[in-house]
Amino acid sequence: MIAAEGSSCLIVTGMPGAGKSTVTRLVAGRLPRSARLDGDQISRLIVGGRVGALGEPADEAARQVDLCNRNLCMLANNVSDAGFTPVIDWVIPDRRQLDVFVSLLPARQVLFVVLTPGIEVCRYRNTIRDPRERFDFDGDEGLDADMKRELGDVGWWFDTAALTADQTADQVIREANHRALVR
Secondary structure: OOOOOOOEEEEEEOOOOOOOOHHHHHHHHHOOOOEEEEHHHHHHHOOOOOOOOOOHHHHHHHHHHHHHHHHHHHHHHHHHEEEEEEEOOOOOOOOOHHHHHHHHHOOOOOEEEOOOOHHHHHHHHOOOOOOOHHOOOOOHHHHHHHHHHOOOOEEEEEEOOOHHHHHHHHHHHHHHHHHHEEO
């Protein structure tokens, strides 16, 4: 089971369409005391001057991603200090960004789960989403290769292609402590 409330922080990442949002909702809903922190929602707190993660100018996009990462960690620490397990849903594409999370969550066991159903499954899942939730993205191969190169030796790379969201959530709750620990 995921460690006692307040002692660990679960980060669920993966490519667009991997199932992060669905799985984190289910995991957070099954833990006795938890808070789901959605990186997309946190990044959208910026309204005037917002630049998406892949937007231009690239330096401003990177600055806003860094701000979102710091805000996610601040919220995770706050909810953890209040006795809740933070469950973060966010694309973490490289080691530098993961290192930011680890450094800003010093009192927590960081559990890092990468959902890996495969590129074709991610693309298919994106097509069956509500149109308002679809993510137009043509860099699947590059992101997949970058994540494997940068993060392939960290956390739990969990192939969920043959599992339902419920099965995935149950397995994350049961096994993350043993398979996903970053430190």
